[in-house]
Amino acid sequence: MWRFIGFRVLQSIPVILVVITVTFFLVRLAPGGPFSAEKAVIPEVKAALEAQYGLNLPMFQQYLAYLGDLAHGDLGPSFKYPGRSVNELIAAGFPVTAELGLYALLVAIGIGGIAGVVASLRPNTAQDYIPMSVAMIGICVPSLLMGPILILVFGIYLEWLPVSGWGDIPGDKILPAITLGSTYAAYIARLSRAGMLEVMSQDYIRTARAKGLPEWQVVVRHALRGGMIPVVAFLGPAFAGLLSGSFVVETIFQIPGLGRFYVQAAFNRDYTMILGATVFLAVLIVVFNLLSDILAAWMNPRLRSQYGGGA
Amino acid sequence: MSAPLITDIAQAEQGTSLWRDAWLRLRRNRLAVLGLAVLCFFVLVALLTPWIAPYGYAQQNLELGATPPSAAHWLGTDIFGRDLLTQIMYGGRVSLAVGFIATAVALVIGVTWGAIAGYAGGKLDAAMMRLVDILYALPFMIFIVLLMVVFGRNMLLLFLAIGAVEWLTMARIMRSQVQSLRQQEFVEAAISLGLSPATIIRRHLVPNALGPIIVYTTLTIPSVMLLEAFLSFLGLGVQPPQTSWGLLISYGAESLEEYPWLLLYPGLALTLTLFSLNFLGDGLRDALDVRGAKD
Numbered sequence: 001m002w003r004f005i006g007f008r009v010l011q012s013i014p015v016i017l018v019v020i021t022v023t024f025f026l027v028r029l030a031p032g033g034p035f036s037a038e039k040a041v042i043p044e045v046k047a048a049l050e051a052q053y054g055l056n057l058p059m060f061q062q063y064l065a066y067l068g069d070l071a072h073g074d075l076g077p078s079f080k081y082p083g084r085s086v087n088e089l090i091a092a093g094f095p096v097t098a099e100l101g102l103y104a105l106l107v108a109i110g111i112g113g114i115a116g117v118v119a120s121l122r123p124n125t126a127q128d129y130i131p132m133s134v135a136m137i138g139i140c141v142p143s144l145l146m147g148p149i150l151i152l153v154f155g156i157y158l159e160w161l162p163v164s165g166w167g168d169i170p171g172d173k174i175l176p177a178i179t180l181g182s183t184y185a186a187y188i189a190r191l192s193r194a195g196m197l198e199v200m201s202q203d204y205i206r207t208a209r210a211k212g213l214p215e216w217q218v219v220v221r222h223a224l225r226g227g228m229i230p231v232v233a234f235l236g237p238a239f240a241g242l243l244s245g246s247f248v249v250e251t252i253f254q255i256p257g258l259g260r261f262y263v264q265a266a267f268n269r270d271y272t273m274i275l276g277a278t279v280f281l282a283v284l285i286v287v288f289n290l291l292s293d294i295l296a297a298w299m300n301p302r303l304r305s306q307y308g309g310g311a
Numbered sequence: 312m313s314a315p316l317i318t319d320i321a322q323a324e325q326g327t328s329l330w331r332d333a334w335l336r337l338r339r340n341r342l343a344v345l346g347l348a349v350l351c352f353f354v355l356v357a358l359l360t361p362w363i364a365p366y367g368y369a370q371q372n373l374e375l376g377a378t379p380p381s382a383a384h385w386l387g388t389d390i391f392g393r394d395l396l397t398q399i400m401y402g403g404r405v406s407l408a409v410g411f412i413a414t415a416v417a418l419v420i421g422v423t424w425g426a427i428a429g430y431a432g433g434k435l436d437a438a439m440m441r442l443v444d445i446l447y448a449l450p451f452m453i454f455i456v457l458l459m460v461v462f463g464r465n466m467l468l469l470f471l472a473i474g475a476v477e478w479l480t481m482a483r484i485m486r487s488q489v490q491s492l493r494q495q496e497f498v499e500a501a502i503s504l505g506l507s508p509a510t511i512i513r514r515h516l517v518p519n520a521l522g523p524i525i526v527y528t529t530l531t532i533p534s535v536m537l538l539e540a541f542l543s544f545l546g547l548g549v550q551p552p553q554t555s556w557g558l559l560i561s562y563g564a565e566s567l568e569e570y571p572w573l574l575l576y577p578g579l580a581l582t583l584t585l586f587s588l589n590f591l592g593d594g595l596r597d598a599l600d601v602r603g604a605k606d
Binding site for chain 2: 022136145152244247263266282
């Protein structure tokens with residue numbers, strides 16, 4: 001197990017370096033510097049500004065300086081909001097996005113997991129078809145459509161729930177969490193159904209039944225652990241999807257999270273903010289991929305022994 | 312008297328060919344056939360749009376403004392009095408074109424990459440697939456947003472960026488196909504006949520791996536179309552004066568309280584297409600008995 005973890009951690013390091021490097025040079029390659037904005041700036045002022053931010057140095061030196069700052073956890077100043085650092089902006093936006101992502105994940109695992117397991121217990125009956133058809137709807141109705149439709153139905157026609165904001169009115173977190181979670185609930189339903197079907201035909205389940213365990217105990221105590229491995233392995237990619245999905249959901253529901261900052265920074269051409277937020281999100285996604293792989297390996301004895309056994 | 316018998320056998324054999332067999336199985340899957348029909352209809356409409364659209368693409372009627380569906384405007388009009396059906400038809404051209412072209416880019420890169428890696432084996436294979444592993448771990452959605460910001464929002468780049476992201480799974484599928492095909496006698500025969508690797512890949516390996524390639528291609532198109540809708544919704548994809556379903560949905564979402572039809576009909580068009588492609592992909596997977604292309 002430790003060898004597996006060590007191997008995956010080592011594999012992640014080049015990925016993170018590639019992300020930082022590619023992002024840095026892409027942003028620097030962008031046409032027009034940060035100060036060649038709408039208003040024409042006097043050349044002397046522009047030069048002074050560029051010197052202040054180290055933009056007059058050769059590209060490679062800037063890159064090394066950026067890496068050095070990163071090593072100290074410093075993502076640099078924001079070009080758009082003078083006096084504010086990228087760190088501050090991320091610190092303001094990320095907790096909101098993280099909370100939204102967490103609720104969405106709970107929605108996805110809760111609804112998707114239960115639907116998938118229920119469907120797998122009686123394959124090819126109504127108990128299977130109905131949840132799986134709903135899951136297909138969840139996959140084919142993207143969040144950018146699901147969000148406005150939920151607003152229309154629950155916010156405007158039924159007037160049950162608030163339709164914008166975050167933490168201002170009770171209940172305003174419900175629709176965003178459902179919107180963001182629905183697609184992943186659908187994928188998790190399909191994955192857990194497939195995983196459970198595979199496990200339920202194994203010998204050890206027959207053994208568990210043969211020794212007289214009630215069916216719910218067979219499912220809960222024996223089958224779930226194996227059947228959920230595909231779901232756990234999916235959590236890493238799902239996390240990446242939730243983060244980028246939050247761009248859309250935060251825009252729809254006007255939530256002041258990192259996703260909305262990122263899209264705004266994209267429009268404002270706030271290059272340091274884009275660079276910093278990309279690096280931050282990318283590292284986060286790589287780390288979560290790593291964690292979900294490790295968790296999936298820990299749950300799967302066969303994969304564990306493949307990397308030299310031990311726990 | 313034996314000659315007709317031979318043609319009979321030949322015909323019988325033709326009747327059980329893989330593709331014919333697959334088509335027979337696909338035809339029995341009603342959802343997949345429905346998906347194929349809807350898809351063909353949308354593609355046909357998209358191709359014929361300039362001739363059959365009820366109104367001109369840029370035709371406005373500011374006095375009319377936004378009206379609900381009526382006899383003159385089947386799906387209503389937007390705030391500029393533009394016919395929504397016409398907008399959806401032109402938007403569909405863009406959305407479907409992005410879906411098909413970007414998938415084609417992914418198909419070409421992925422199949423070539425996977426076939427070379429699988430055929431070469433050894434160190435080259437390890438290096439090529441390690442690169443795929445690294446790229447897999449990159450957060451691509453964020454990179455595409457970044458690319459659109461840095462290089463401006465042009466369509467060609469959108470095709471390339473999306474295509475360049477989606478080829479990875481195709482490469483993996485192709486490689487595993489080629490690896491198992493490589494061991495078979497007909498490939499050994501081709502090698503001993505002195506055919507070049509490029510010819511062997513093109514003439515013998517790719518045709519024999521067509522099943523999984525087709526299935527995965529069908530399932531890639533909807534995810535590409537979703538990506539385009541996502542970017543356009545954020546204002547980072549297709550730009551006015553061009554339009555796409557994602558862009559129409561984002562306009563609709565802005566005024567959904569007053570003019571809900573502006574959201575619902577473009578949304579319906581996108582959703583129906585995604586449904587059709589997913590059902591068709593699932594159906595093809597079962598019909599061609601492909602494993603490993605699942606989710």
